[in-house]
Amino acid sequence: MKKVHVTTNVNGDQVEFLADPRETLLDCLRNHLDLTGTKEGCGTGDCGACSVTLDGTLVCSCLVLGVEAEGKKIETIEGMASDGELHPLQRKFIEHAALQCGFCTPGILVAAKSLLDTNPDPSESEIRFWLAGNLCRCTGYDKIVRAVQDAAAEMRGAA
């Protein structure tokens, strides 16, 4: 199939790539842009490991076609730290030991940031249900929820 030229913005940078129209955004990020922080866990939109935001909306990049990224703004895990400074969520995940194998971690961080962007003071239940689409097989989630709560508190204090 004829490849399509896609121009899009990833983590603030204008990028372009040639995509097979059947390719997922996940594969385009990983294979054409070498942004391998976004992971494939299931390929069916159930595990959240491939979470990115598309024009500010949290999506599973395995369910989005690469060509749909044309003219959009994408944010991935690689863009979360700025100028070498970790985002508070990233720091709190390290502090709270909220990760083990780390494979789900990028998706969970992207999803958590998307929550805090719209709701800076989420309740414990809101965090749990917001992150219900991001599976983690290692941690049992407790430290993840605590890390998100702690990061939210710090960010509110800093604002």
Add this chain to the structure above:
Amino acid sequence: MSVGTSLPHDSAALHVTGRARYVDDLPVPADTLHLAFGISTIAHGEITSMDLSAVRAAPGVVAVLTAEDLPFANDVSPSAHDEPMLSTGTVHFVGQPIFLVVAESHLQARKAARLGQISYKERPALLTVDQALAANSRFEDGPVIWSKGDAAAAIAKAPRVIEGTFDMGGQEHFYLEGQIALSVPNEGGVTVHCSSQHPTEIQHKVAEAIGTHMNAVRVEMRRMGGGFGGKESQGNALACSTAIVARMTGRAAKMRYDRDDDMVITGKRHDFRIHYRAGVTDEGRILGIEFLQLARCGWSMDLSLPVADRAMLHSDNAYNLENIRIESHRLKTNTQSATAYRGFGGPQGMIGIERAMDHIAHVLGRDPVAVRKANYYNDMGDGSQTTPYHMPVEDFILGALTERLEASADYQARKKAVADWNAKNDVLKKGIALTPVKFGISFTLTHYNQAGALVHVYQDGSIHLNHGGTEMGQGLNRKVAQVVAAGFGVDPGAVQITATDTGKVPNTSATAASSGADLNGMAAKAATDTIRERMAEFLAREHQAEPAAVRFEGGRVKIGGEDMAFEEAAKRCYQGRVSLSSTGFYATPKITWDRKAGRGRPFYYFAYGASVTEVVVDTLTGENRILRTDILHDAGNSLNPALDIGQVEGAYVQGAGWLTTEELVWDDKGRLKTHAPSTYKIPACSDRPRIFNVALWDGPNREETIYRSKAVGEPPFMHGISAFSALADACAACGPHWPDLQAPATAEAVLAAVKRARGTV
């Protein structure tokens, strides 16, 4: 002192920025080939014809291999050489690999793999333990039977006899990173990058597959995206396939199962049926007990024998059973080959006796905790109390540990509050349970209890660490680095952790049986001690002092009046021509085991713990929630409390998942219907207990393990049993009858148990 400190996972900063590289993230040569298996669509039969012309003609396909095209060994079994990588004419389960597609891209390989036209002469498939028993389809000649005392006689004389049958499902590992391997050809052989808990086994099987010695194969393993036992043997097929193609074509080859293939092809936790018959006193003390364990092993042997052994080895759990008989059947069925999974049969054996305890308490109308405590081994026994396999139990602590947990979890008051709630509420019923864990630590395959490490100190004082263990998220590399840093008295940041590499440390054991830190920590300590002693001896000679007077602490080396940085000491030793590199080796002491007879000391020690779970059940729908969980777990002198508590929390949730929402369903044709997260439900963030209190017991290991710590990977998995028992307790609150809840306790199973309790079935 770096040991005992809650340092973050060694890769934490990489994990949170997306820079941690897993195999699928490694840059590959531009001409890398991608592989996929064409798989069987029937559960049992002979292949009568195979038309692969459409596969070969598909876009991007470079080659298609069948069993006949394989140049050397066609076997990926870790045990009995009974598992052909590609079918040799007979298929044994839906999902068995038949042919291998080699293509220019991952997607092209996967698409082409669906195009094979295969005709079969179908044969009857054995899918259940009942079918396998009836057909006498099994591994080993007959059942394995171990006994102590005379169970039948004790039961015959007992005032009460209680018996029942308990079915428990298997469990999909659902490591977030699926199986994957990448082989890169080199002059003499191949380098394999894979996601494996057992690089040496990969090396061994790849050498057989490409017809070389092991020294021509190098396996490198930096990290896994989860393992849980599912990457002990199940990655062999991918590593062998890629290595064969790499050797044939001279091009790198990569293979990654997509999630559906992963779930359909690879083995899972063994599902079991356990029948128990106990003779008890009116107080619930067990006088004699018999267990019949039926393990569904699937089509090939894999690790089923030691798994079924470990189920037998945990059929006592925390209880002193004087008269016991355990009969274990390892049944061969036309399903995926069940394999290692966290606990390795231990959870299945343990829930057999825990289930019996709940049943006894229900029949006698007594508190299940009182019945359990009446049967406990004695704390720190004198050696006269023995397990059913005649091993003295000398390190028991559950008496004191249970008492402390009962107090911290406020068990008795909450038990009463639950009863009060249930008296007032008809629809939502609560349940609460406390269950103990005693888990044996060591590989039951005795020769696996060894490990090696390699430590270098460079002339600038930086330290390079390599060991045979593998990192799957548990923080093993961090723990071992803490051990090395403590040995040199330096900051753990000075220790560079490197990928597991069969070229650096040979003949490693699987990182399994919770043994990673116990074995590799000791081996790394041995290497560290050797180098430190050499340094001390040289520096002492320079100062005309005794080597024992040289102290390594706080990043400094002190001798006599001199106090130098570790870097300076390393530089001086280098200039003094002192070897600053050493291997280290460790073999676990004290263990002996005769598995045929069921006698000996298979375990160096036991790890302990207990948990209390409270749940609520909607009796109209069977839906349920975990309200609160309290766990007190014994990790000895923890090497890293943050990592250990993380293991306990994750293991509990995974264990509770096994017994509640995780249901594997095969249809009557042997097709796995739950082959994606859409239909197979592992716990999500919303399923986490509302209140989750986890603490570590504060006593050291009485055995001389690494800094007197205890293994922590598997034991806490079995705290999930308290979630199941709590659900059964809630069901029992619905009526006078024994609810006979079966596992997994899905909403459907809970609803059925509620009806049984009410007598409305």
